[in-house]
Amino acid sequence: MSEDRVYTACVLIIGNEILSGRTKDSNLAWLAERLNEAGIRLREARVVSDVEDDIVRAVNEVRGRYDYVFTTGGIGPTHDDITADCVAKAFGVPLREHPEALARLAAGYANPAVDLNAARRRMARVPEGGTLIDNPVSRAPGFKIGNVYVMAGIPRVMQSMFDSIRPTLKGGKPLLARQIGAELPEGRMAEGLGALQNRYSDLEIGSYPFNRMGKVGAAIVLRGTDKARIDAAAEELIQLMKSLGGEPVEEPITSG
């Protein structure tokens, strides 16, 4: 059952490759949508580099601030994969080889005695008190400790890990949304929109300008947990747009 409490989350993306521009992150948008569906508000996202102090500080800053922290990246076998070490340090606990994690890794190799070398065994290390997160794609598990969920950076693997923990996450009421667009400049709607937001302080009203083939306008997004309130605000918004000479159009909310 959903409840009135608001659950919050932060996504922590770990990796130089995002900050150098080499790799365009796609995990954030995917997680944002799934968390919204789960009734969990993604309140912040951070990208930090593969530097121990930076990761430890970020983990400790955000795990106290939000109900959930989801990390992506830095859990492979190479020297630049230091997420497990940093999370253990952030929690002040030792990092130990986890027997079940080791067994899962071993099961993936034809000849574990040879193939499960020291580097690969690093992937079986879990901070004391942590529990495993299943990895149906490539076996090497993630882990959860406290409210921190440590997942892979490769989107396909991260997604399978998230899907495996999803049923265990408690959320509040899912955020519902409607988007209504019109070829009216933001600056002409702004006063009315501000007044609408004041009357509907339980909703989040966002204005996103567009320029589609020379047509200037804005898409207005109404978000909240109460469908009746969203619909009522949408009706007022439609009237506002019409009063300014616009032709309001209901639009799907899509990812950019």
Added chain:
Amino acid sequence: MSEDRVYTACVLIIGNEILSGRTKDSNLAWLAERLNEAGIRLREARVVSDVEDDIVRAVNEVRGRYDYVFTTGGIGPTHDDITADCVAKAFGVPLREHPEALARLAAGYANPAVDLNAARRRMARVPEGGTLIDNPVSRAPGFKIGNVYVMAGIPRVMQSMFDSIRPTLKGGKPLLARQIGAELPEGRMAEGLGALQNRYSDLEIGSYPFNRMGKVGAAIVLRGTDKARIDAAAEELIQLMKSLGGEPVEEPITSG
């Protein structure tokens, strides 16, 4: 002239639309590349929602930590555009209408007396002590205060703003990079890569696994400011890959 000092930056992306998954951010990857070229290391990126306390806290946390902070988003005419207010609050200074900003806005309207309404005038507000950032695309300027550069969220506008401030930014030596890939699993290269990183502690060596049409391998990125050192490490890396039976291939470093 470049110098040995390392300059660091944080990008602060302001907007519910990124955290809801509605909009996929593309500003981070663009800024990451430009900053690298300018010899400025992007050390962190944060996405925060349109909530005053969250923005004020984030601005204050990161402006003390890095040489430069670049914000994107939240500078339009609507009620959800609160970046200027929050930056003023973070610096503890009043937010005032800036005459030059107002003049630039007015120049964009056929009939400023009517069109430059109260909502649009909000876009002329600048924290006391701030200076304008040109906006060649849509006039409404950004601003700089201290080490914080406040820019638009719309990529085309943000890019034109960044291009206008780019010549004023001091950077160190640009980061150079080479990427060499091989169809070898990370776990087989990891030991040698770790040893290579230890011998070249002045370089950043990153390993990024891939699975290209069923072929498992990894791309190794070598970054640093000294071309000769990168080339020397690359030569050793190539030998390492060959010794493991791989066929190393020099690859372009591309975004996503």
